[in-house]
Amino acid sequence: xxxxxxxxxxxxxxxLIANDIRQDIIKSLETAGSGHSAGPLGLAxxxxxxxxxxxxxxxxxxxxxxxxxxLLSNGHCVPVQYAAMxxxxxxxxxxxxxxxxxxxxxxxxxxxxxxPGLENTSGPLxxxxxxxxxxxxxxxxxxxxxxxxxxITGDGExxxxxxxxxxxxxxxxxxxxxxxxxxxxxxxxxxxxxHVMPLEDLRAKWEAFGWHxxxxxxxxxxxxxxxxxxxxxxxxxxxVVIAHTIPGKGVDFMEYDYHWHGMPVGIADVAxxxxxxxxxxxxxxxxxxxxxxxxxxxxxx
Amino acid sequence: MTDLHLVDIKKWVLEPTRKGFGRGLVKxxxxxxxxxxxxxxxxxxxxxxxxxxxxxDRFVEVGIAEQNLATVASGxxxxxxxxxxxxxxxxxxxxxxxxIKTTIAxxxxxxxxxGAHAGLYTGPDGATHQMLEDVALMRTMPNMVVIVPGDSVxxxxxxxxxxxxxxxxxxRLARDKSPIVTSEKTLFEIGKAYVFSPGRxxxxxANGVMTPIALEAxxxxxxxxIEAEVVHSPTVKPLDGATILASAKKTKRVITLEEAQVMxxxxxxxxxxxxxxxxxxxxxxxxxxxxxxxxxPEELMHHYGLSVKHVMMTAHQMLDKK
Numbered sequence: 001x002x003x004x005x006x007x008x009x010x011x012x013x014x015x016l017i018a019n020d021i022r023q024d025i026i027k028s029l030e031t032a033g034s035g036h037s038a039g040p041l042g043l044a045x046x047x048x049x050x051x052x053x054x055x056x057x058x059x060x061x062x063x064x065x066x067x068x069x070x071l072l073s074n075g076h077c078v079p080v081q082y083a084a085m086x087x088x089x090x091x092x093x094x095x096x097x098x099x100x101x102x103x104x105x106x107x108x109x110x111x112x113x114x115x116p117g118l119e120n121t122s123g124p125l126x127x128x129x130x131x132x133x134x135x136x137x138x139x140x141x142x143x144x145x146x147x148x149x150x151x152i153t154g155d156g157e158x159x160x161x162x163x164x165x166x167x168x169x170x171x172x173x174x175x176x177x178x179x180x181x182x183x184x185x186x187x188x189x190x191x192x193x194x195h196v197m198p199l200e201d202l203r204a205k206w207e208a209f210g211w212h213x214x215x216x217x218x219x220x221x222x223x224x225x226x227x228x229x230x231x232x233x234x235x236x237x238x239x240v241v242i243a244h245t246i247p248g249k250g251v252d253f254m255e256y257d258y259h260w261h262g263m264p265v266g267i268a269d270v271a272x273x274x275x276x277x278x279x280x281x282x283x284x285x286x287x288x289x290x291x292x293x294x295x296x297x298x299x300x301x
Numbered sequence: 302m303t304d305l306h307l308v309d310i311k312k313w314v315l316e317p318t319r320k321g322f323g324r325g326l327v328k329x330x331x332x333x334x335x336x337x338x339x340x341x342x343x344x345x346x347x348x349x350x351x352x353x354x355x356x357x358d359r360f361v362e363v364g365i366a367e368q369n370l371a372t373v374a375s376g377x378x379x380x381x382x383x384x385x386x387x388x389x390x391x392x393x394x395x396x397x398x399x400x401i402k403t404t405i406a407x408x409x410x411x412x413x414x415x416g417a418h419a420g421l422y423t424g425p426d427g428a429t430h431q432m433l434e435d436v437a438l439m440r441t442m443p444n445m446v447v448i449v450p451g452d453s454v455x456x457x458x459x460x461x462x463x464x465x466x467x468x469x470x471x472x473r474l475a476r477d478k479s480p481i482v483t484s485e486k487t488l489f490e491i492g493k494a495y496v497f498s499p500g501r502x503x504x505x506x507a508n509g510v511m512t513p514i515a516l517e518a519x520x521x522x523x524x525x526x527i528e529a530e531v532v533h534s535p536t537v538k539p540l541d542g543a544t545i546l547a548s549a550k551k552t553k554r555v556i557t558l559e560e561a562q563v564m565x566x567x568x569x570x571x572x573x574x575x576x577x578x579x580x581x582x583x584x585x586x587x588x589x590x591x592x593x594x595x596x597x598p599e600e601l602m603h604h605y606g607l608s609v610k611h612v613m614m615t616a617h618q619m620l621d622k623k
Contacts, residue, residue, distance in 0.1 A: 111407065111408075112408050112409070113407075113408070113409050119379065120375075120379070120404065120408060121403055121404065121407050121408040122403070122404075123403065124399055124400075124403050126368070127368070127372045127375075127400055127403065127404050130368070130369045130372035130373050130375075130376065131372050131373070131375050131376035131379070131404055132376060133369075133373055133376060134372065134373035134374060134375060134376020134377040134378075134379070134380070134384075135376040135377070135379055135380050136376075137361065137373070137376070137377060138337075138376065138377040138379075138380030138381065138382045139380055141337070141358070141359070141382070142380065142381065161368065162368040162369060162372065162400065165363075165364075165366035165368055165369035166369055166372070166373075168364065168366070169363055169364070169366070169369055169373060172364075
């Protein structure tokens with residue numbers, strides 16, 4: 001079949017796909033009855049940009065030797081990856097309803113050996129960047145200069161020491177075939193990142209570790225695509241994209257609220273949220289109406 | 302037993318098992334260009350140095366960062382490499398166990414983990430560096446092969462066998478020298494145990510640096526009129542149940558002998574096997590729920606009850622009980 005992203009889609013089309021993916025995240029989490037909401041919703045634009053524009057990949061040939069690699073280091077956000085993979089044709093969309101269920105290929109945290117198309121097993125935080133580094137180094141040894149490794153880490157995940165070991169390592173070997181994306185949504189389970197364990201000055205930290213830093217609006221698909229292109233163009237240093245995202249993006253009662261980090265709709269008692277039995281409906285209503293939150297909708301006005 | 306080509310006890314020479322690993326790794330590099338080696342600032346100490354010199358483009362220095370050591374190796378394996386990731390066992394798998402579990406074992410990447418300076422034979426470095434829990438830690442990890450070679454010649458063969466094994470592997474190596482009891486012609490296969498010395502009165506299951514001690518004890522016990530069968534079990538997982546059971550059925554008494562915590566290690570593996578399939582009296586010799594300390598290997602083996610004399614005493618006690 002060849003490269004799935006060979007034919008480029010318009011930004012408007014990508015935004016509509018991202019919105020479909022958000023709805024699937026809500027639906028699959030509600031069916032699952034557990035799981036993380038805020039991170040996956042916030043990452044929907046980045047992951048859509050990856051699967052539908054940036055990555056060279058073939059959903060029908062998951063072992064394609066020329067494919068790019070995508071690693072989700074913060075494995076708890078995997079509902080967004082599953083939804084994107086289903087939309088790209090890795091598996092039937094109806095399988096999304098099996099998320100976190102017994103016997104499902106869609107495990108609560110991603111397992112490479114369970115679902116073709118996953119490139120790693122993750123969940124315990126902090127290990128994705130170093131796996132990406134190992135892959136990028138092996139690709140260089142294999143003279144596979146046309147392949148790229150994209151890795152998403154959470155921002156809370158940057159508390160882990162393994163990340164900074166990997167940051168030093170990647171810079172040492174100048175693995176410029178990696179584009180790292182930090183999902184800077186400012187929340188983690190116990191609260192805001194700056195409350196739990198301050199990360200700022202985050203740009204200065206990465207720069208001090210020898211990285212080139214690009215900061216973007218991570219909910220702007222065009223900016224995501226541009227930053228990936230820039231990431232591939234810069235060869236002097238490895239590139240990290242600090243993608244500022246809104247946790248819970250697209251669902252009014254979830255946006256910016258860390259309480260939704262580890263909660264699905266339907267079971268959460270969060271102040272300001274609708275009653276439990278109406279949360280999924282309200283979330284989907286928000287996502288279906290868009291209400292000017294999506295850039296392309298603004299274009300039509 | 303004659304086809305094992307063991308070295309006569311009077312002709313034993315000494316060499317650390319890590320030396321054999323170092324030779325095996327260079328050979329592996331020559332035979333397979335996908336073999337790479339990663340080190341965490343202990344390259345020469347753990348004998349990756351010769352490989353690094355022979356194949357500088359296939360050598361990766363990760364610095365003092367064992368979590369990164371395991372996870373970078375996982376990534377390299379995912380791209381077709383056969384990575385040997387080495388450090389002291391106290392840190393690999395002592396510090397990076399979760400990374401090994403998630404990104405190597407669960408993720409099914411054929412990384413070859415090398416835990417050097419394991420056990421009491423680390424000597425004067427003391428308890429922090431005498432890793433005694435590594436066998437237990439790695440044996441409980443699904444999809445992990447655990448190898449404790451009995452001498453440097455076997456360590457070399459094990460290293461080459463690991464290259465051909467498609468599973469994640471862990472090999473445990475010692476710092477100080479121990480007798481070479483096997484020869485080039487001695488058989489080695491991952492997952493196999495071997496009867497190194499036949500006997501009918503009791504079985505001693507041993508591995509690592511304890512195998513020479515078991516052989517020496519068996520030799521001396523013979524003069525006391527006790528025929529001890531020494532079963533060398535370099536692979537702790539998967540355990541060669543058939544060979545160990547056959548020996549236990551013959552002798553009806555088993556001593557396990559390891560230079561590690563008996564909880565979770567070879568002693569546990571053998572007693573689990575026997576209690577399910579052929580319950581016989583067992584005495585587990587090894588380190589018992591305590592840490593090591595500084596000293597020479599000889600002093601430590603004596604202190605922790607793991608000398609030749611202790612093995613002989615234990616064998617006598619076991620037979621007196623009948």
